[in-house]
Amino acid sequence: MPKNNNRAHIIVVGNEKGGSGKSTTAMHIIVSLMKRNFNVSVVDLDARQKSLSRYLENRLNYATKHDLKLSIPDVYILSRSMQGDIDNMMFEDTKNFSELMEELHKESDFILIDCPGTDSNLSRLAHSVADTLITPINDSFVDLDLLASVNPDTFKVDKLSHYSEMVWDARKHRAMTDRGTIDWIVMRNRTSSLDAINKRRVNDALKELQKRISFRYIQGLGERVIYRELFPRGLTLVDMRDTDDKVTMSHIAARQEIRRLMNDLKLPGWQEEVVEKKRQGVGF
């Protein structure tokens, strides 16, 4: 998609729980988009762990070592301000964040922001500019707490979580500043076929919850060893055809999962690209 305006589509991957699959999901979305020639800029707000930046660093090293042509985006690490009092820190964070966004809008079709698993001023700022917000949650009732406390029998919402309140504030802020809306997508990660009963119950609870706190609930990713194995080499399932890896049935199923995820996100320009690629008989 050629860049034809001064505004990129902002994808934020966030929640307030460590290890739920934000960076893994982010990485697969980035590579999927780049594979289709979209300009993608990446912002890593997890300046302490830098797992997405490290994933991309591993990718660069692997591509160099094996002489592979892998698409690698520019990544910007934004650290929270530590200068002065709270007001001053907020002011500095807002200034740094806005300046970076302004710059990236000019050169990108998509800006992907990976958030840390904790609340921070920068993370709030990111949520308030999101066009698409993706929240991965693991497959258990404990993780549902991330969205709201839910009665396990009736699925009635007792209380919104701190995180859902924060998204609510971000939506209000967005509506007031540019009348924009945030497409909030909750996706399950690490679903396992072993615990079918729990899986169904979480599924039912999420279906109920999505009506009450206005998110779109999509299927997401299964529990697969491959996701852990790809990190040290900086690869994604989307790259498998460009490497010497032996493609197994499990890889094919996982690739389909990623393709479904990308379609379910309904990102601007993506569906047209699918149609065009199909017409040309090209897979991804």
Ligand SMILES: Nc1ncnc2c1ncn2[C@@H]1O[C@H](COP(=O)(O)OP(=O)(O)OP(=O)(O)O)[C@@H](O)[C@H]1O
């Ligand atoms: N679907 C999956 N199947 C198996 N392992 C997974 C899956 N998704 C993520 N993982 C693994 O779980 C761990 C945490 O994932 P990831 O780093 O993506 O989470 P995160 O939400 O970004 O964590 P943090 O909050 O610490 O930034 C990693 O080791 C990753 O490889």
Ligand SMILES: [Mg+2]
């Ligand atoms: Mg992460």
